[in-house]
Amino acid sequence: MEFTAKQISSLINGEIEGDPVVTVSSFGKLEGAEPGQLAFLANPKYEEFLYSTKASIIIINNTQQVEKKVNATLIRVPDAYSAFAIILSAYEQMAKANLTGIQQPVYISDTASLGENIFIGAFTYIGNNVRIGNNVKLFPQVYIGDNVTIDDDSILFPGVKIQHDCVIGKNVTIHAGSVIGGDGFGFAPQQDGSFKKVPQIGNVIVEDNVEIGANATIDRATIGSTLIKSGAKLDNLIQIAHNVEVGNNTVIAAQSGISGSTKIGNNVMIGGQAGIVGHLQIADGSKINAQSGVSKSIKTPNTAVTGSPAFDYSHALRSQILNRNLPELEKRIKELEQIVERLSNEKVTE
């Protein structure tokens, strides 16, 4: 897709300086852009790149001074960064809308129902009684098990697997390779030391506007539903165990894991590689630092914790500094011991 400076400018109510019919077809960083690319300059600190870039069109702030010759066409706006983001979003919407049709071969059960304006990539599998909403995009090699619902405007990238009976809401994005609805990890110990599987017959419900990263795993509930609530954002390689609930607009960074039946509140922020043990309650607005190991419920909203085991953030920071200085602390104890011994001896010999 090609766009002229004039088309772009009209989208963001900008003011053109230079050739209005020059075209771009992709995006670049100002310092590395090539001819035919659109770039932006938001921070005056990088003004020098304005004069050396090969970008064809550059969005800049109204307040940006231009002191040397610029080869590109400039588009001036009040806030260059926001204007650039608007164009990116518009571009992505257009690219997504263009993605339609059913490639071959695919496997689609006769009992599946398909919405309008959908895309189904090659080698995608759609099981019995599946319901696919309008504008849904299923990339190649996706697996949709029996009785699954994928609601309107959702997009599943290559190799995503949604197992039987799970429910995916509207405008959900799931990245490549993620597995939704594998069995929860439940085994009953037997007398002989072996384990007997506890059947996992619940499902996973992913509500509207959720985004899930690549190669993540979200297990089905033993009974009932594992629940990812509206607006939650989960990064790559995350593990969500059976019967977990993740609250609205909660954000979880990569490689974190939540153990079974834990309920995470709304607007919680969880850093990368953090772990939370099972059957806990995490209050709304909690902040859990990267690599933390949370072993107790967090009852007070907006609490920040860190460490493994995790405790109060500012308290933990003080302990971490002292922990780092333990050799110094031990030296102080040793000195005290020597002085005290001397004092005691003097006492004795007085």
Place this chain on the structure above:
Amino acid sequence: MEFTAKQISSLINGEIEGDPVVTVSSFGKLEGAEPGQLAFLANPKYEEFLYSTKASIIIINNTQQVEKKVNATLIRVPDAYSAFAIILSAYEQMAKANLTGIQQPVYISDTASLGENIFIGAFTYIGNNVRIGNNVKLFPQVYIGDNVTIDDDSILFPGVKIQHDCVIGKNVTIHAGSVIGGDGFGFAPQQDGSFKKVPQIGNVIVEDNVEIGANATIDRATIGSTLIKSGAKLDNLIQIAHNVEVGNNTVIAAQSGISGSTKIGNNVMIGGQAGIVGHLQIADGSKINAQSGVSKSIKTPNTAVTGSPAFDYSHALRSQILNRNLPELEKRIKELEQIVERLSNEKVTE
């Protein structure tokens, strides 16, 4: 599949109260169940749901008192929870047995041998000289490399990849997206700072009754076999490096990683996100806490460890508490220093 109260009752030797021909086709939690669902009440604490539930059939304890009107058909048994579990297992067995046939398209080498009563989903790939046992279920998009054996009654979920020469035992379950038999991570450093790959020509052997979670990775041995012994249970996103051995009935929770050539004994329990360095021995019955980093062999059976680096569990807990209280400890040292200084001064001035 639909079942009457009478059919269910006869499976668990129950006693029916109510309509014996009412049917159910799925399972629910008592409090959230819908018409057509089977639920259970094991804990008298939740008796209230008995009167509000929409479940069609409810399994309850013989001892359960019923004080108000119940719309559902009741089935009384000595232990409602166990009876419910029996029905779940029977249901899963039936569902699995019903899964047969070969969907199209698939890729099956002419030199592969296939057992009886198997299921092969669409887009599944079966390489040369593969041997598939009886009652094996391969979901769609599975990859089976050359010379692999999958023994009787095993089930591989969508997108599982078993690479060449690996051996999967009887009644093994592998969840979606897991990779068995990728190359071990072995590189020899060269004079110029680069690395030369050490060929990884061993395989992976997964013994009987093993279960492996979703998106896990188990690498092939450099030479010989990486070995997952009978009855071991591995959760999602686990990493098992080359030449590792995991003992019988050992349980490993999600996101844990075992480095190369480490031998883990039988009946070991490993929590989530734990790591074990290479070339160690972990004694039978060891308990390794979540997020532990085990850097030394564990020689005494049934030892519990925690922390990173990990050491004895009860000792570590005491250290963790003191670590948390380091600011308090430092305050005590500061007070001692002040008193001792005063005492010394008095000494001098006497």
Place this chain on the structure above:
Amino acid sequence: MEFTAKQISSLINGEIEGDPVVTVSSFGKLEGAEPGQLAFLANPKYEEFLYSTKASIIIINNTQQVEKKVNATLIRVPDAYSAFAIILSAYEQMAKANLTGIQQPVYISDTASLGENIFIGAFTYIGNNVRIGNNVKLFPQVYIGDNVTIDDDSILFPGVKIQHDCVIGKNVTIHAGSVIGGDGFGFAPQQDGSFKKVPQIGNVIVEDNVEIGANATIDRATIGSTLIKSGAKLDNLIQIAHNVEVGNNTVIAAQSGISGSTKIGNNVMIGGQAGIVGHLQIADGSKINAQSGVSKSIKTPNTAVTGSPAFDYSHALRSQILNRNLPELEKRIKELEQIVERLSNEKVTE
């Protein structure tokens, strides 16, 4: 493929003792080898296996004494281990070269360009304007998005996904299930507590001679490129966030994660399950211990760090030992307190 002792010997300039026409078709460990297998003995400690093995051919050191009857044909060389490695590499090269042709069904866009001597496995997807170099091997169920380049001699194992616009260099190996080019994790917080996705329109560039493990995830840049430089080796289940750079010949062990925009230098070694926060600089030759959490840039080359948060390795080890002995340290403080109290009291009562 079958090889005679004579063929093998000529490849490694060895000297044959025994039958020169005996053949082998696979490799084994000396102690577990079977007839028809090639094994080696490098460490004289294991001499006993020379007499009990069933291997058909054994490579041994020139200096190895043989004191009993050996059934196998022996091939003597100056260094048995290196000679064995040469044969393994030659075998792997041959196996790879034999892998050619296009299996059916596949999906290949009309606008894709394919090199010579390539292999494309069944159910593999190749999008628009893709360029596949010579000798490239794409295993079954691989996904190659639009505008991707895969350069000569690269090999992608089953289920690898390369998303649109990414660039894969020469002689790159990517193991099964890895996802290259998923969206970076970028969301702008909104006034109402929800998050708005920041479009991720950059790509991933993987340079020559890189190896990437199974089920790893490498996200595309927001703008510009996430960059994995020449010779880097990444293990299984690794997370590389948007706009990260990984330097030449840097090695990262399994389950580690690098947050957004961090630049890792050349020849860095990163242990398993380590994490590095975003926007840092890690100097060339740094060594980051397993499970470390790096929260500050490492500015001095060849620095070793450990711990979470990570600091200087040898300092950290001393702190770790004291941390483990905190109960002992507290006991010393308590004793001091008692003595000092006694001294103070005596003072008062004098």
